[in-house]
Every structure is written in C-alpha cells, then in structure tokens.
Amino acid sequence: MNTPTRVILLSGLSGAGKSIALRALEDLGFYCIDNLPAPLLPQAVALLEEDGYPRLAISVDARSAHSFASFSEHLAALVELGMEVQVLFLEAQDMVLIRRYSESRRSHPLSNGQLTISECITLEREMLSAVREQAHVIDTTGLSANHLRAWLRDLVAVAGRQMTLIFQSFGFKRGLPSDSDFVFDARCLPNPFYDPALRPLTGKDKPVADFLEADPNVALFIAQARGMLMQWLPEFARDQRGSLTIAVGCTGGQHRSVYCIEQLAASFASTYPVLIRHREQPHT
Structure with a gap:
C-alpha cells in the first residue's frame, strides 16, 4: 500500500513566525512553497506528487486573501485526492506582533498608507478567521525561534491520521x-x-x-x-x-x-x- 502524500498547509498572522516555520519544515524534508493562492492547491499538489515529492509544505496567507473564500473547498479536494493534510495556523498577541514589526522595521502586508499596524492586524485576523477554524493553532507569543522549530519538529513527528x-x-x-x-x-x-x-x-x-x-x-x-x-x-x-x-x-x-x-x-x-x-x- 502506497504511503499518502503528506501536505502541511501553513497559515497565520504576519509576524507570527511563518517564515521560520516554513524554513523549519524545509529542514525536515518538506518541499516548501510560499504564498500559493488557494485555488491552485489541488493542481500544484497533484503535479508535485507526480514528480515524486511525498512531503509538501505550502504557505497560504493574507497576501492572497482574495482566494480564502474557497479555502475549505480546496482543502476538501486535497483530502479527496487521498492526501494526508494538516493545517497549521500561527498567531501571537497583538502587542507582540506590533513589537516584532517595530524591531524589524518591515511593513505589514496589508498596509496601504492609511491603516495603522494595529488596524492591519485586526483586519488580518478577520480575513483569516475561516482558515483558523480548520487549523491546529500555535500561539508563538512566548516562543523563541528555536522553541517554535522544536514544537514543529515534535508535531510533524507524531501527527498522522489519528488525532x-x-x-x-x-x-x-x-x-x-x-x-x-x-x-x-x-x-x-x-x-x-x-x-x-x-x-x-x-x-x-x-x-x-x-x-x-x-x-x-x-x-x-x-x-x-x-x-x-x-x-x-x-x-x-x-x-x-x-x-x-x-x-x-x-x-x-x-x-x-x-x-x-x-x-x-x-x-x-x-x-x-x-x-x-x-x-x-x-x-x-
């Protein structure tokens, strides 16, 4: 019996550690794709499976927010294809996210010159709420990068078809x-x-x-x-x-x-x- 292709869909708030998580999954042997629109998920996963990639990690986030309305539909399509799918959602407290942006001096992906960082975070939480409901949530508020990598390693090691x-x-x-x-x-x-x-x-x-x-x-x-x-x-x-x-x-x-x-x-x-x-x- 063939082992099903394992797919981790990684989402979450900007500044919560998705880049760290994606690099950690790559180190664990996953072929990683950053910011793939949800409608392309079934097609991309099927093509990569054909090419012999058994472990995939795909980031979907606010940068492709227009496609979130169909996220559940495309998630179901992956399951119907026989994939072993796991959705991970990273978040943190607002003050922590604001501090991380201040320290990095980066702009929030939803910033349009009119919204504050706090307003961008609130909007992003609303946009991603449907994805969060279907995911395993990891709160990175008090986590260092090393601890996040360790938690992901442990989770990947035990996760499977059983809860x-x-x-x-x-x-x-x-x-x-x-x-x-x-x-x-x-x-x-x-x-x-x-x-x-x-x-x-x-x-x-x-x-x-x-x-x-x-x-x-x-x-x-x-x-x-x-x-x-x-x-x-x-x-x-x-x-x-x-x-x-x-x-x-x-x-x-x-x-x-x-x-x-x-x-x-x-x-x-x-x-x-x-x-x-x-x-x-x-x-x-």
Whole structure:
C-alpha cells in the first residue's frame, strides 16, 4: 500500500513566525512553497506528487486573501485526492506582533498608507478567521525561534491520521494560551510555591509531586479532568480533528499545572499520539 502524500498547509498572522516555520519544515524534508493562492492547491499538489515529492509544505496567507473564500473547498479536494493534510495556523498577541514589526522595521502586508499596524492586524485576523477554524493553532507569543522549530519538529513527528493530543501547562499571570481547546484551572489546588524548599522546583520534580499527591483534592481534580476528556475525545476524533490541545493553568505555570499535565498526558499516551508542552518551562 502506497504511503499518502503528506501536505502541511501553513497559515497565520504576519509576524507570527511563518517564515521560520516554513524554513523549519524545509529542514525536515518538506518541499516548501510560499504564498500559493488557494485555488491552485489541488493542481500544484497533484503535479508535485507526480514528480515524486511525498512531503509538501505550502504557505497560504493574507497576501492572497482574495482566494480564502474557497479555502475549505480546496482543502476538501486535497483530502479527496487521498492526501494526508494538516493545517497549521500561527498567531501571537497583538502587542507582540506590533513589537516584532517595530524591531524589524518591515511593513505589514496589508498596509496601504492609511491603516495603522494595529488596524492591519485586526483586519488580518478577520480575513483569516475561516482558515483558523480548520487549523491546529500555535500561539508563538512566548516562543523563541528555536522553541517554535522544536514544537514543529515534535508535531510533524507524531501527527498522522489519528488525532494528536497536545497537553500544555501555563501560568494565568501570562494570559490564557489562545491555541487551547480545553482549559482546566488548577489554582484551586494547594500551591508548592509557598514552601521555600519547593519554590525553585517544578511539577516534574518528585518533592513537588509528593507534596501534591498528599492532598486528595489533587487526585480528584485530575480524575475528573481525565473523565471529561475520556467522554468527549472520541467525539472530536469522529469530527476528523487532526489535533486537540488540552491546557491546565496555575498561577505561574511552574508547579501545579506542570504536575497535572504530566499526569493527564500519561493517562492517554497509550491511546493517542501525545505531545507535552510546558509554556512557562520551555527547557523542561
């Protein structure tokens, strides 16, 4: 049986890291095309498949916005051709995008001399909203270029025809991750931060785990979150979702959320492809 051609459609906001992502995918062995209008997708992919390219990454963004109305139609056409298609959407908070443009001194693609950068970003979000709804979203607000490349490498390695579960811890003090599908709030659990011996550690360290496991509410919290996910994950899988992001937050994203994410991820690792991200602990 022939392996289906793998196609990654890369979209997102200008300044969110699409150029970095496309270069990373090229390094991973994908043949990359930047800014292809959506109506050309089926034809271009079919031709490249004929020429023997098994892994393709194609960027579609605001520079060809006139073609977005037909994006869903052309995405469906790729699936009907037997392609293994994954849509990735990169975004970041407005202030981060504005800062990146200020640092690079580049013009926004939608700039016409009359719109501010902030207005261009708002317009671009509206234009790309239909694409975002069909994509796996990656929030690059707090990511360095190296971390974005690492996340893409991990995602490409596990993604396939089965839904991938991405478990992410975060700190509420830095805001909700915009790429989350489920969010659980662990701030109601006992906080190891107030123990000076545990403060410098993380939820992956045994002393912190021992501290949390001593409180029965922690086990109850994890069991109830696990039960909810077990109930509804099959419904998302039947809806042909390529990935689902489950986030757990605590105040700083260091102890409680990290521990809970590790426990939840272990519960599903034998059933689904699983990735773990600790947003505030990028090196762990």
